[in-house]
Amino acid sequence: MLSWVSPTPLTAVLVDDHEVMREALRMQLESIDALQIVAEAVDGIEGLARIHEMQPQVAFVDVNMPGLSGLALAARVRELGLATRIVLFTAFDDREMRARALAAGAWGFVPKGAGLGELRQLAERLRGECSAPEALS
Amino acid sequence: MTQGAGADGDVRKGPPQIEKVAKHLFDVSLDLICIANTEQYFVAVNPAWEHTLGFTRQELMSRPYTDFVHPDDLNATVGESDRLYQGVPVLQFRNRYRDTDGRWHWLSWQAFPGDDGHVYAIAREVTAEVESELQLKARETRVTFLLGEVQRARQEERERLAGEIHDFALQHTLAALMNMEVLEGLLHDADHTRALQIANRSIGLLRNAIGSTRSVLQGLSPLELQKSSLRDAILRFVDEASRSWGVEISCHIPSEIQLAPEHQVVTYRLLSEGITNAAKHSAGTRVQVGAKVEDGCLRCWVEDDGSGFPAPVLDGTYEPIELGGMGLPLMREQLNAIGGELSLGVSHELGGASLRFKVPTEPAEA
Numbered sequence: 001m002l003s004w005v006s007p008t009p010l011t012a013v014l015v016d017d018h019e020v021m022r023e024a025l026r027m028q029l030e031s032i033d034a035l036q037i038v039a040e041a042v043d044g045i046e047g048l049a050r051i052h053e054m055q056p057q058v059a060f061v062d063v064n065m066p067g068l069s070g071l072a073l074a075a076r077v078r079e080l081g082l083a084t085r086i087v088l089f090t091a092f093d094d095r096e097m098r099a100r101a102l103a104a105g106a107w108g109f110v111p112k113g114a115g116l117g118e119l120r121q122l123a124e125r126l127r128g129e130c131s132a133p134e135a136l137s
Numbered sequence: 138m139t140q141g142a143g144a145d146g147d148v149r150k151g152p153p154q155i156e157k158v159a160k161h162l163f164d165v166s167l168d169l170i171c172i173a174n175t176e177q178y179f180v181a182v183n184p185a186w187e188h189t190l191g192f193t194r195q196e197l198m199s200r201p202y203t204d205f206v207h208p209d210d211l212n213a214t215v216g217e218s219d220r221l222y223q224g225v226p227v228l229q230f231r232n233r234y235r236d237t238d239g240r241w242h243w244l245s246w247q248a249f250p251g252d253d254g255h256v257y258a259i260a261r262e263v264t265a266e267v268e269s270e271l272q273l274k275a276r277e278t279r280v281t282f283l284l285g286e287v288q289r290a291r292q293e294e295r296e297r298l299a300g301e302i303h304d305f306a307l308q309h310t311l312a313a314l315m316n317m318e319v320l321e322g323l324l325h326d327a328d329h330t331r332a333l334q335i336a337n338r339s340i341g342l343l344r345n346a347i348g349s350t351r352s353v354l355q356g357l358s359p360l361e362l363q364k365s366s367l368r369d370a371i372l373r374f375v376d377e378a379s380r381s382w383g384v385e386i387s388c389h390i391p392s393e394i395q396l397a398p399e400h401q402v403v404t405y406r407l408l409s410e411g412i413t414n415a416a417k418h419s420a421g422t423r424v425q426v427g428a429k430v431e432d433g434c435l436r437c438w439v440e441d442d443g444s445g446f447p448a449p450v451l452d453g454t455y456e457p458i459e460l461g462g463m464g465l466p467l468m469r470e471q472l473n474a475i476g477g478e479l480s481l482g483v484s485h486e487l488g489g490a491s492l493r494f495k496v497p498t499e500p501a502e503a
Contacts, residue, residue, distance in 0.1 A: 018304065018308045018312075020308055020309055020312040020342060020345075021308050021311065021312050023312065023338075024311070024312035024313075024315040024316055024342075025315065027315070027316060027319045027335065028315050028318060028319055031319050031322055064303070091303060091307050091308070091311060112311045112315070113311045113314045113315060115318060116318045116319070116321075116322060
């Protein structure tokens with residue numbers, strides 16, 4: 001099978017327990033053509049359900065959430081063998097948290113408040129990976 | 138006691154007989170002197186026993202001395218007796234003996250095995266000393282407990298502040314920053330209508346962040362109380378909370394409230410926590426705040442029309458650490474420290490949560 005580049009944006013789920021943060025993230029992500037938000041969830045448990053149900057290509061997930069944290073959600077997605085790539089968001093950007101995020105199976109890690117330029121680059125990298133031949137298998 | 142020579146120098150008595158002196162000392166000693174046999178009976182006790190315990194000497198010698206010993210000290214007493222009968226002196230031993238009124242007297246013992254198979258012992262009453270030691274130990278235990286409580290409360294407070302700042306001030310500020318990023322793009326694209334919407338939204342977010350930061354700072358140190366009365370400080374807090382969280386708050390506080398300064402601080406903190414909880418977390422739209430002086434107490438309440446306290450909180454089976462931030466344990470602790478009381482229930486008028494507490498108008502006696 002030859003590679004095929006999707007002209008459509010990547011489907012994304014947004015998971016954050018803070019409403020104002022979901023709203024701000026939504027506005028940021030919606031301004032990026034490469035992404036299309038298909039669902040939102042207010043905590044980790046609902047987020048896992050949405051991801052399982054909708055199988056988005058990417059999920060932007062807050063780290064600190066009641067019930068099921070972002071790290072636990074990332075680990076659960078990996079255990080379930082879902083193809084959704086998890087990008088963890090947190091208000092605290094530190095090396096240890098990045099390491100923990102990657103160890104939990106997250107695809108990426110972005111500090112809240114990151115510039116749109118950084119998010120666009122991340123979206124392009126995601127699209128590149130998701131449209132690679134192995135990603136279609 | 139020896140008797141010296143007479144004035145004329147012709148009368149001189151011999152040295153006193155030791156048995157006679159011993160008998161005299163035995164009779165007048167304030168210490169409890171006794172001789173016991175191997176069957177654990179006293180065979181001789183001095184009058185100090187009668188004075189101390191109230192039993193006659195006949196009563197004391199008519200049954201095993203273990204009958205007078207405190208049950209908790211019995212094993213140790215029998216153990217020491219066994220060691221004595223094996224020839225080992227007892228130099229430091231304490232146990233309790235009962236008197237005729239049923240009260241317990243702490244005795245400190247020195248005892249020696251005699252050549253004749255008896256035990257010769259002297260005991261001194263040390264009840265006051267032991268009680269002082271026990272009180273001191275109880276105080277030390279209490280101090281250790283309180284230090285632990287202070288540590289725990291400080292940790293809870295740190296966690297509460299971290300949570301408060303993370304969940305509100307930081308999230309709102311970050312959201313405003315992210316909006317600005319989008320705004321920049323919209324201005325670049327000349328989408329002024331959408332840019333205006335987002336600018337207004339960002340202003341709202343920053344206002345919330347400022348309100349939340351002020352709330353945290355006021356909780357840390359109620360500066361308001363330093364520059365105004367308790368009533369005015371609460372009214373300002375109510376006004377701020379109403380604007381920040383968009384709920385209707387009615388407030389009835391007496392104009393004259395006489396409270397000790399530390400009672401004012403606790404009252405302000407609890408009312409502000411209660412108001413914050415009702416305004417931010419109750420999912421209601423109306424809040425009533427009030428206070429009145431009654432029966433030597435300032436009675437305060439915060440009630441709302443929200444979802445109310447969960448049943449386990451009301452029936453006391455669960456006391457959440459998080460309740461508007463401060464947490465119920467910390468609220469109770471602060472009130473207990475000044476002789477106040479906290480109660481939770483259902484608001485009769487509004488149907489939601491009812492948080493009530495009372496604070497004595499006079500400082501507690503030290």
